[in-house]
Amino acid sequence: MDVDDVAKVLKDLGHPHRLRIFKRLTRSGFDGLPVGVLREDLDIPHSSMTHHVAALVSAGLIEQVREGRILRCVPKYGRLWDVIAFLQSECCVEDRSRQID
Amino acid sequence: MDVDDVAKVLKDLGHPHRLRIFKRLTRSGFDGLPVGVLREDLDIPHSSMTHHVAALVSAGLIEQVREGRILRCVPKYGRLWDVIAFLQSECCVEDRSRQID
DNA sequence: ACGTTATTACCGGTAATTTCGAAATATTGA
DNA sequence: TCAATATTTCGAAATTACCGGTAATAACGT
Numbered sequence: 001m002d003v004d005d006v007a008k009v010l011k012d013l014g015h016p017h018r019l020r021i022f023k024r025l026t027r028s029g030f031d032g033l034p035v036g037v038l039r040e041d042l043d044i045p046h047s048s049m050t051h052h053v054a055a056l057v058s059a060g061l062i063e064q065v066r067e068g069r070i071l072r073c074v075p076k077y078g079r080l081w082d083v084i085a086f087l088q089s090e091c092c093v094e095d096r097s098r099q100i101d
Numbered sequence: 102m103d104v105d106d107v108a109k110v111l112k113d114l115g116h117p118h119r120l121r122i123f124k125r126l127t128r129s130g131f132d133g134l135p136v137g138v139l140r141e142d143l144d145i146p147h148s149s150m151t152h153h154v155a156a157l158v159s160a161g162l163i164e165q166v167r168e169g170r171i172l173r174c175v176p177k178y179g180r181l182w183d184v185i186a187f188l189q190s191e192c193c194v195e196d197r198s199r200q201i202d
Numbered sequence: 203a204c205g206t207t208a209t210t211a212c213c214g215g216t217a218a219t220t221t222c223g224a225a226a227t228a229t230t231g232a
Numbered sequence: 233t234c235a236a237t238a239t240t241t242c243g244a245a246a247t248t249a250c251c252g253g254t255a256a257t258a259a260c261g262t
Contacts, residue, residue, distance in 0.1 A: 003124065004117050011115025015220090019108045026192040036238060045222050050240055052220095069229040069238050080192055084185055091127040091181055116250090137208060146252050151210055153250095170208050170259040204262085211256070219248070226241065232234085 006086045009079065012059035017044055018052045022061055025075040032062070032074035107187045110180065113160035118145055119153045123162055126176040133163070133175035 039049045056062045060079045064071050140150045157163045161180045165172050
């Protein structure tokens with residue numbers, strides 16, 4: 001991941017609704033949850049929800065799988081791990097001799 | 102840090118210029134760098150730079166200390182660590198029995 | 203006081219985001 | 233095919249973000 005990719009993920013995750021959606025999804029497990037459940041849990045109107053979910057999809061943080069008439073949102077843990085790895089390796093002191101503990 | 106705090110930090114860091122600024126600062130060490138150096142390194146116009154620096158300050162990611170006529174930007178590593186800690190603890194599977202590896 | 207350097211404040215224009223009701227689409231079960 | 237359910241698209245307003253030129257401020261050296 002390069003700087004621009006990471007910036008995009010951070011931006012898309014950097015919204016209270018979207019962070020809550022992603023948190024709820026990740027905690028729920030590897031199967032994810034339907035849009036409707038998220039919507040009800042977090043009390044976000046239908047159309048707003050769609051936009052936020054779409055943003056998370058475009059950031060690669062979740063994917064959607066259709067099952068009949070419900071669309072399940074599945075969290076992509078690896079995407080977050082990649083971002084965290086970037087931050088840990090690129091946003092720390094370069095000169096380790098001066099690193100605190 | 103609660104969800105809203107984290108969302109704000111992510112949002113403010115989620116811009117190519119600002120992520121590059123923060124990366125440059127953190128890598129440079131605990132003393133940080135003057136605005137002018139960042140500006141020249143990253144080739145961002147004066148006034149735009151001010152906006153981005155202000156955003157990072159408001160997110161608590163950096164602080165500025167005046168030294169004569171130059172203003173040094175100092176990265177606040179702890180702020181990023183807090184965000185990473187939040188993501189690692191709140192955006193992972195709750196049921197560890199199903200955690201992969 | 204004056205010129206120089208470093209940085210910010212102000213401003214206006216443009217673009218993007220957020221919001222959400224209402225209508226539309228897709229899918230299923232009967 | 234019809235009604236019910238799940239989700240998205242459309243549309244439109246309000247808000248916020250972004251950008252960068254120019255003017256203002258702050259601090260220094262002489």
